[in-house]
Amino acid sequence: xxxxxxPRIEKTIKLIEERTGLARWxxxxxxxxNKDFRKKIPLDxxxxxxxxxxxxxxxxxxxxxxxxxxxxxxxxxxxxQQVHHRHPTLxxxxxxxxxxxxxxxxxxxxxxxxxxxxxxxxxxxxxxVIMVPFFEGPYxxxxxxxxxxxxxxxxxxxxxLGAPGAGYLESLGxxxxxxxxxxxxxxxxxxxxxxxxxxxxxxxxxxxxAVLVDTVFHRIGLHGYSIVPVIMSFGCNxxxxxxxxxxxxxxxxxxxxxxxxxxxxxxxQTAVVLTIVGPFGLGWVALIYLILMSIxxxxxxxxxxxxxxxxxxxxxEIPPYRMPQLSNLxxxxxxxxxxxxxxxxxxxxxxxxxxxxxxxxxxxxFMSRVSSPLLGWWLGLPxxxxxxxxxxxxxxxxxxGLLAPLRDAxxxxxxxxxxxVTILVIYFPCAATFAVFLxxxxxxxTAKSTAIxxxxxxxxxxxxxxxxxxxxx
Amino acid sequence: xxxxxxxxxxxxxxxxxxxLTGIRVVVSNYPGTTIExxxxxxxxxxxxxxxxxxxxxxxxxPSDKAEEVAVNILMKDKPHLIVDVVDxxxxxxxxxxxxxxxxxxxxxxxxxxxxxxARERGISIDKDALARALGVPVxxxxxxxxxxxxxxxxxxxxxxxxxxxxxxxx
Numbered sequence: 001x002x003x004x005x006x007p008r009i010e011k012t013i014k015l016i017e018e019r020t021g022l023a024r025w026x027x028x029x030x031x032x033x034n035k036d037f038r039k040k041i042p043l044d045x046x047x048x049x050x051x052x053x054x055x056x057x058x059x060x061x062x063x064x065x066x067x068x069x070x071x072x073x074x075x076x077x078x079x080x081q082q083v084h085h086r087h088p089t090l091x092x093x094x095x096x097x098x099x100x101x102x103x104x105x106x107x108x109x110x111x112x113x114x115x116x117x118x119x120x121x122x123x124x125x126x127x128x129v130i131m132v133p134f135f136e137g138p139y140x141x142x143x144x145x146x147x148x149x150x151x152x153x154x155x156x157x158x159x160x161l162g163a164p165g166a167g168y169l170e171s172l173g174x175x176x177x178x179x180x181x182x183x184x185x186x187x188x189x190x191x192x193x194x195x196x197x198x199x200x201x202x203x204x205x206x207x208x209x210a211v212l213v214d215t216v217f218h219r220i221g222l223h224g225y226s227i228v229p230v231i232m233s234f235g236c237n238x239x240x241x242x243x244x245x246x247x248x249x250x251x252x253x254x255x256x257x258x259x260x261x262x263x264x265x266x267x268x269q270t271a272v273v274l275t276i277v278g279p280f281g282l283g284w285v286a287l288i289y290l291i292l293m294s295i296x297x298x299x300x301x302x303x304x305x306x307x308x309x310x311x312x313x314x315x316x317e318i319p320p321y322r323m324p325q326l327s328n329l330x331x332x333x334x335x336x337x338x339x340x341x342x343x344x345x346x347x348x349x350x351x352x353x354x355x356x357x358x359x360x361x362x363x364x365x366f367m368s369r370v371s372s373p374l375l376g377w378w379l380g381l382p383x384x385x386x387x388x389x390x391x392x393x394x395x396x397x398x399x400x401g402l403l404a405p406l407r408d409a410x411x412x413x414x415x416x417x418x419x420x421v422t423i424l425v426i427y428f429p430c431a432a433t434f435a436v437f438l439x440x441x442x443x444x445x446t447a448k449s450t451a452i453x454x455x456x457x458x459x460x461x462x463x464x465x466x467x468x469x470x471x472x473x
Numbered sequence: 474x475x476x477x478x479x480x481x482x483x484x485x486x487x488x489x490x491x492x493l494t495g496i497r498v499v500v501s502n503y504p505g506t507t508i509e510x511x512x513x514x515x516x517x518x519x520x521x522x523x524x525x526x527x528x529x530x531x532x533x534x535p536s537d538k539a540e541e542v543a544v545n546i547l548m549k550d551k552p553h554l555i556v557d558v559v560d561x562x563x564x565x566x567x568x569x570x571x572x573x574x575x576x577x578x579x580x581x582x583x584x585x586x587x588x589x590x591a592r593e594r595g596i597s598i599d600k601d602a603l604a605r606a607l608g609v610p611v612x613x614x615x616x617x618x619x620x621x622x623x624x625x626x627x628x629x630x631x632x633x634x635x636x637x638x639x640x641x642x643x
Contacts, residue, residue: 003572003606025576032573033534036548062534072572077565080603084595201501228503245508245538253538314537317504319483320562320590325617331497 003076005068008053012061015049016041032069033062091321098208099318108212111205115196119189126188135168135180143175159356163405169275170404177401178352182268182344185275186397189267190340193235194333201332202324206231207316218311220300223247225316226256233264236340237433240264241440246316251309255300257441258449262456263296266429268344268396276403277421280414288422295426295456303452343432344397351391351398378458380465384411385420392424394431399424415468419461426457474522474633475550479543479574480558481567482529485586487511488616489558490526493626504529508539510546517630525550531566533573547577554632556582556625561591561598561613575607580632584625585613 004010016027020041030037031050038046050061057064088096097103144161151157158164162173168180200206206228214224225246233240237260244256265273277284304311358364367390368375368383375381375389384406392399403420406412412420428434428450437446478486478493482504490498494513499506511526530543547555557574559567564585575581585591585598604611610628614621 023578025578028576029533029573032532034544069569069572073565073568076568076572076603076606079606080599081564082597082599084597086595089593198501201503201506204503206501207503242508245542246504248537317481317483319503328500328617332499332501335497335499 003072005065005072008056009064009068012049012053016045019045019049028065031061032065095208095318095321098205099211101212104208104212108209111200115200119192119196122192123189126192127185131180131184131188132168135184140168140176147175155360159353166405170401170408172352172355172401174349174352174356177398178349179345181271181397181400182341182348185400186268186271186344187337187341189271190235191333191337193267194336195329197231197235198329198332199324200231202322202328204319204321207318210316211318220297221255221304221311222252222300223311223314223316225314226252229256229260230264233260233266234270235267235336236343237261237264237266237429238343238436239336241433241436244440246314248312248314249310251307252311254441254445254449255303255307257437258303258452259296259299261428261433261437261449262426262453263292263299265292265425266396266433267340269425269429272396272400272403272421272424275400276407277418279407280417284414284418288418288425291422291460292425295460299452299456344395344430347395347431348397351394352401354394355387355391355398355402378465379419379423379461380469381416381420382406382411385416388420389423392427396424396427396429415464419464419468422464423457423461426453426460428453474517474520474554475552476522476524476554476556476629477527477547477550477552478524478556478558479527479547479570480529481531481560481563481570482539484529484558484560484567485616486529486558487526489556489584489586489614489622489625490524492616492619492622494524498526508542510542515626517626517633520633522629522633525552530570532570552579553636554580554582554629556584556629558584558586561585561588562594562596564591564596564598571607575609580636581609582625582628582632583607583609583611584621585611586616588613588621589615589618 005013013024013027013031016022016031017024020027022030022040026037026040030041030046053064054061098107147157147160151160158173160173160175162171162176166172168176168184171177207225209231210224210227212224213227217224217226226244229240229243232243240260241257244253244260247253247256273285273288277288358367364387368386371386372383375383375386379385388399388402388406391402403412403417407417428437434446437449441449478490480486483506487498487500487507490496490511490513491500493515496511496513498511507526507528510528512523513526514521514523516522525546527543527546528539530540532540533544533547535541535544555574555577557571559571571581571583583603585600588598591598598613600611600613610632612621612624612628614625616622
């Protein structure tokens with residue numbers, strides 16, 4: 001069987017081939033609408049050659065080609081394939097139930113809540129039962145004896161082991177806080193999150209979630225599929241940003257990236273919230289998440305109106321449910337967790353070294369004196385809060401280490417802690433995220449995005465200070 | 474020597490890539506998991522052949538960034554062979570891209586992946602008829618279990634050998 005287009009289309013193709021010297025496949029791609037090949041056909045030749053066929057079909061040449069292709073695909077498929085009737089399987093019925101709003105929304109709420117509970121319980125368990133005893137026990141003895149043998153005292157000794165007598169969370173030593181926060185606190189959260197994410201991914205649940213949230217997301221100028229980058233960003237914003245590549249317009253990508261960076265906390269940011277604000281009670285934690293959610297919605301609505309550009313429809317295919325395979329699940333979790341470690345640990349160590357050097361050189365004192373009027377007047381924060389706010393740009397893990405002693409020594413009260421942590425979660429997650437923004441958006445749009453982020457961070461910070469000051473202090 | 478793995482989103486290109494190269498890449502059950510291309514290699518008859526896992530595309534007329542990446546690789550890399558991975562449970566829709574690919578001056582192999590799911594759903598595909606209609610070799614596979622990957626390798630090897638034999642090297 002020779003696959004051809006109908007005679008009038010074939011005639012058009014031949015005509016262009018002859019007049020331009022292009023190969024048949026190049027002409028066809030040009031007619032189908034591929035811009036690179038369309039450019040190769042001079043406009044007058046294109047117009048002349050397609051005039052007749054377009055008039056006959058009363059359609060543009062792209063549409064004619066599209067329909068012709070579908071026709072070819074249809075006839076080849078009919079020729080080679082036989083479909084027998086059979087009843088829908090259990091998985092298929094389940095598939096329908098998770099997309100229909102009446103059953104789908106309760107299922108989605110149940111699934112997400114269950115996953116959240118599982119996440120909190122499992123990650124907390126690993127940190128409290130395995131990591132903390134390990135770091136405070138054998139790890140501590142080992143590291144202390146090695147470091148003391150090589151550097152009995154002095155600047156390097158203190159930089160490696162941190163403030164004497166302080167716990168692992170707040171001592172700010174390269175080998176104490178620098179290793180404990182990313183590995184003891186953030187790593188368990190990342191690990192558990194990625195296991196859960198992989199499970200949802202491999203089942204095929206995410207595209208169904210996209211269908212459910214599509215209506216709501218469209219009100220803020222986004223496609224339902226944006227739920228995929230959103231969910232991935234809860235782990236780490238970088239894969240989340242990469243996942244936005246399926247969004248077709250620049251407007252949507254710019255909006256989505258800015259919204260992810262500002263209002264979706266990555267695992268390190270979640271760890272700051274849970275470790276630093278958690279002890280004050282879950283109400284405060286919930287408040288911070290509520291603020292982030294409002295920012296997500298508010299910012300979407302706002303940007304959708306302010307930015308020019310289209311929000312085109314995209315068709316997303318819903319794959320069938322499949323049983324996740326344990327081997328793939330483990331492989332994926334390992335790959336992603338490994339990537340996290342590679343990205344996180346160097347930055348944390350660099351961050352802590354910077355903090356130590358700045359302290360030693362008394363630069364921090366200078367910075368806090370300069371910034372304290374603004375900090376105190378606008379945000380109601382003590383001058384010490386400048387360190388976590390500045391270092392927080394680099395890595396949130398380091399900010400955790402800086403905030404913990406301020407909280408424990410009562411330098412900052414609960415309102416001030418909540419204000420600072422809220423600003424930290426609104427910040428872009430880390431230096432690496434910033435680099436990915438640059439790569440994906442370019443300098444100009446990254447600058448715009450950063451400006452939006454700073455406005456929100458300090459706007460919301462100031463608003464919180466104002467509201468808190470109405471209540472008390 | 475360079476081989477491209479192409480096909481619609483979520484048909485299992487990355488799993489085939491894992492199988493052929495032994496390189497582990499992230500694989501999920503939703504369209505758009507691979508957004509950047511990945512390179513690996515495999516040995517065919519003592520010759521190292523480069524394999525590229527291309528992001529999913531429905532058509533050679535790109536409509537999003539991932540498809541743009543896919544078409545760019547195809548046009549700039551000048552591959553020696555394309556393996557078009559097709560979802561056997563959605564033959565007609567997948568054939569759209571296959572029809573576009575077979576017109577290119579590049580050898581093509583069609584791999585009907587997820588053939589087990591197609592069988593389960595009562596879909597039977599006549600590989601020979603399909604091969605005759607399209608004029609390209611057709612194999613079938615179940616990438617996640619490895620079924621059929623051996624045959625795919627064999628067909629790849631055969632085509633590479635033919636190209637080398639006819640003087641069309643690198």
